[in-house]
Structures are given as C-alpha cells and as structure tokens.
Amino acid sequence: MSEDVEPSRNISGGGDGGGSTTAFETDAGASTRAGTVVDRLGELYWQKTYGGQDAFECLVRTILSQNTSDAASQPAHDALMERYGANPDTAAREGETEPDLVEALADADRAQLAETISGAGLHNQKSARIIDIAERIRTEYGREADFDAFVRDEDAEEVRETLLELSGVGPKTADCVLLFAGGRDGVFPVDTHVHRIYRRLGIAPPDADHETVRAVLEEMVPEERCGFGHTASIQFGREYCTARKPACLDGPEACPLYDLCDRVGVDPANGEVVDPAETVES
Structure with missing residues (x-):
C-alpha cells in the first residue's frame, strides 16, 4: 500500500476527516477492469474505509x-x-x-x-x-x-x-x-473527475451521464473499495488524467493506468483530446 497521505483539501477531509487506513489484498484476478483500476489506484495512493464525519x-x-x-x-x-x-x-x-x-x-x-x-x-x-x-x-x-x-x-x-x-x-x-x-460500503460518488476518467478508460459508455457511471462502478468495484476508489480517482484525475492534457499524451510510461485504458476521446498521435461523448456517432 502506498505511503502517500490523502490531501487535506479534499471533500473527504483528508487524514483528519474520519475513517481509517485499511490495507486490502490486491486482487490479481479481479473479475472486472474497474476493480483492477481501483486496485492499481490503491497501490498508487491510499486505501481507506470512510465514515465518521458529522x-x-x-x-x-x-x-x-x-x-x-x-x-x-x-x-x-x-x-x-x-x-x-x-x-x-x-x-x-x-x-x-x-x-x-x-x-x-x-x-x-x-x-x-x-x-x-x-x-x-x-x-x-x-x-x-x-x-x-x-x-x-x-x-x-x-x-x-x-x-x-x-x-x-x-x-x-x-x-x-x-x-x-x-x-x-x-x-x-x-x-x-x-x-x-454514513460510512456506507458500495457507494462510489461521481464528480467531474470520476465521470471523465471512467468514460475515457472505456469502462463506462462514452456518453454515460453521472448516474450511469455510478451504477457501472458500484456494480463492478467491490463494495469495500468504492470509498477509496472515489477519492483516489479524484487525485488521479488531478495528477494524471486531466481534462485537457492527460499524461498519456507523453507516452505509455507517463500514465500508471495506460495498459488498462482505451483512451476514448484521446489521440496521442496528434495530441487531440475531446470529451468521450464527442466520439459517439449521432
């Protein structure tokens, strides 16, 4: 598990925002690509169970x-x-x-x-x-x-x-x-980062709305991993999978999820990046 500390400027409240650090065994044989992605994020960042905020x-x-x-x-x-x-x-x-x-x-x-x-x-x-x-x-x-x-x-x-x-x-x-x-397992909130990342990965449909992305993730990610999957995905979106200049534009070695990603809406060859929904033929 990564030693990276969860940032305090995060909707979770960071290290002082409730919950506890929890080490999970990485499931090398994860049954879904979304589960593999979240396991990879747990190695890259932190693993926590949440709950305890007022x-x-x-x-x-x-x-x-x-x-x-x-x-x-x-x-x-x-x-x-x-x-x-x-x-x-x-x-x-x-x-x-x-x-x-x-x-x-x-x-x-x-x-x-x-x-x-x-x-x-x-x-x-x-x-x-x-x-x-x-x-x-x-x-x-x-x-x-x-x-x-x-x-x-x-x-x-x-x-x-x-x-x-x-x-x-x-x-x-x-x-x-x-x-x-509430500390509820199986809850994967979808903000703008999560919405972008999992459509770009090809895990959710490219034109999926926020609720559809949520349904996909909550079905495919183990319940106890949904919480840190949400917060770690936000951090990944800030550091690597940004809206306009995702790290994959700099090559496979620049992104830790490159091998798991379909790069929907991203063309590394010419540097073009569009919202995944724009790739759907009308």
Whole structure:
C-alpha cells in the first residue's frame, strides 16, 4: 500500500476527516477492469474505509464544493465552522447546553453567511441553500445528532432519497454524505473527475451521464473499495488524467493506468483530446 497521505483539501477531509487506513489484498484476478483500476489506484495512493464525519457538516462541506475547487471551498468551510461551528465557550456565554451547527445555520443571517463563504463562489445561492436545508433538518429531525443518527442508521436508499429531496442536493452530494458520514460500503460518488476518467478508460459508455457511471462502478468495484476508489480517482484525475492534457499524451510510461485504458476521446498521435461523448456517432 502506498505511503502517500490523502490531501487535506479534499471533500473527504483528508487524514483528519474520519475513517481509517485499511490495507486490502490486491486482487490479481479481479473479475472486472474497474476493480483492477481501483486496485492499481490503491497501490498508487491510499486505501481507506470512510465514515465518521458529522453528517450535517459533511452536507454543508459538499454544498460548498459544488461548482468550485477544493482549494476554494476548503477555506470557506473553515471560515463557516469558525463562525458557526461548535464552540463551547460561545455556547456557555449564550446559555446553551450544547452548541449545534444545525441550530446556528438555521438561524443565520443570510448576508452574513454569504460573506463568510464568499471564497467558495456562488455564495449567495449557497448561503440561501444552506439556511433552507438547516431549517428543514431542524424541523424534521431536530438537532445535529439526530440527523447524524438518521444518516448512519437508516436504510441507505431511504437516506439517499431523503437527501435528494433537499433543495440543491444532487446525487454526488447525497452519495458523499452516505460515504463520508454514513460510512456506507458500495457507494462510489461521481464528480467531474470520476465521470471523465471512467468514460475515457472505456469502462463506462462514452456518453454515460453521472448516474450511469455510478451504477457501472458500484456494480463492478467491490463494495469495500468504492470509498477509496472515489477519492483516489479524484487525485488521479488531478495528477494524471486531466481534462485537457492527460499524461498519456507523453507516452505509455507517463500514465500508471495506460495498459488498462482505451483512451476514448484521446489521440496521442496528434495530441487531440475531446470529451468521450464527442466520439459517439449521432
């Protein structure tokens, strides 16, 4: 297993974001190419089981990450937690018995919250969305601990459907909460990197949407490997399989997955790179 440390600026929260390092035996006879890819990524990066994040904070973190980079969303998350997160000293001054992020954000002033998270982009939309969700969670579940219990203990499909009913929560956001807070095996969230990589590899159809890619991966990758498969794929997408200049353009030795990849939409001979969907004849 690689000694590489998972970056802290990652939707998973990095090494301090919950879960635990877990060594898996690489399956040399993996039954699917997707399983072989994820095993290779586990050798290249890290292997972890996830879970343990506070569910509501994880939901907020993922909303902040929408349509922006981790480099931008992480400082916004940190600023939000500094102003609204659990602070026993503040709680004591205000006469509360226990600080609660759901309560704090449900009662937050929208303009102040927007200013706090302004570095994440779309801050006016995201601040309104976070307050609306906090109000709904307070009404339907109560405090932060009650929502945690729902995410961790109830049926995964019921949790996912409930999360998808929240304004501004899409499949990737719901799946991240299930994975990083709920610790659910078999959940492989699909962001832009995962969507690009597994269509470019030829594992998912070139014109597959995010939900189709998710279904393919969750069927083909062993359940206990889906979590680190997601986070390691994102890192691989940043370092090697970028949207415009994938490493394979520099030759087979430049990419650790070259032998497993169909390079759909990539022509190393002339350096042309298009979205895999553009290779489908209309």
